[in-house]
Amino acid sequence: MRAGLTRDQVVAAAQRTMTERGVAGLSLRAVAAELGVAPNAIYSHVADKDALVDAVLDDVLAAVPEPTARDPRRALKSIMIDTYDVLLARAGLVGTYLARQGSRGPEAQRLGRAMDDCLLRLGVTGSRAAGGRRALIVFTIGYAAFATGWTAEGEQPLSPERVRRDFLAGLDWLITGITAGSSV
């Protein structure tokens, strides 16, 4: 019997259950059940559970648009801000991005290239560009995690707008630091 399953369908179903129930709630058997298929049918489209989770995470990043601003500093900021917003829309997944230290799939590489292009036009190259990109990604994903409900004991929860403003401020500090002393 052939169910006509696609890898995309598997990833999409996994993303749905992951967004709803978190990573802990994701099981291959649950995904298979949602697709009306035997548990091990998943293995025809994906190597193992880890690969499926990676595919889901990278797929989410496809929603981050290419920057349109001509000014490289604004373009760089828009990449980070759009990533922040996309991650917030999938709050249940943010922790997993952090645990897996981001994604290294094709979508993540696409965004990495866009960031490098902005940094290059800002006069930042070589190891400084690599370090700067790292800092920006860490900061963006980390802040998205904060925004999804991380409040310390006895501390009143901040509004999403407030956290977003703090994120924007920190982003400016970082970009300023990264580009300080560069030629352009």
Next chain:
Amino acid sequence: MRAGLTRDQVVAAAQRTMTERGVAGLSLRAVAAELGVAPNAIYSHVADKDALVDAVLDDVLAAVPEPTARDPRRALKSIMIDTYDVLLARAGLVGTYLARQGSRGPEAQRLGRAMDDCLLRLGVTGSRAAGGRRALIVFTIGYAAFATGWTAEGEQPLSPERVRRDFLAGLDWLITGITAGSSV
């Protein structure tokens, strides 16, 4: 039969297996086996697996010393740098800190109070202090994650010394930004 088990012993055994085999490798049954005890004996000292993981993470932070510098800016930096180093020494755990967005146990609260004290002496109070503390923690844990082997595709791995220098630079950018415009 009484095995004379202590909660501390359970947490210590869990920390050992977690450090060696990562979070995925941690199972209550493995911890119990290492202690020579029945699997469900763990439940006499810990509510469930999540509570055990939280206890392990918080326990690691006990190794971060109280800052000794009198200058609050230097004291703040030393807290973050010591945290970074402690996390690096337990590389297998860093991802879990990120996924759980840090720790909220007594040790984490101790460090949070020390950070607030430094920020207060730097003239940073209220929501700016809360936002600044958040940014510093996110950045520190995130960078520790980077240092434990996060290198992008086709990018040559950086030396630990190099990553640490980048971390220190980013830390300075953040602290400068947080304290900019404050009264002291």
Next chain:
DNA sequence: ACCTGAACACCGTTCAAGT
């Protein structure tokens, strides 16, 4: 209060077999 034995309801993954 602390621990065991036994069981329940799950997992991810493999393997042979079918089409």
Next chain:
DNA sequence: ACCTGAACACCGTTCAAGT
């Protein structure tokens, strides 16, 4: 190439029972 049925070796957790 894609999918199923059945099985293997695990899980976390609960419950009654023992001391």
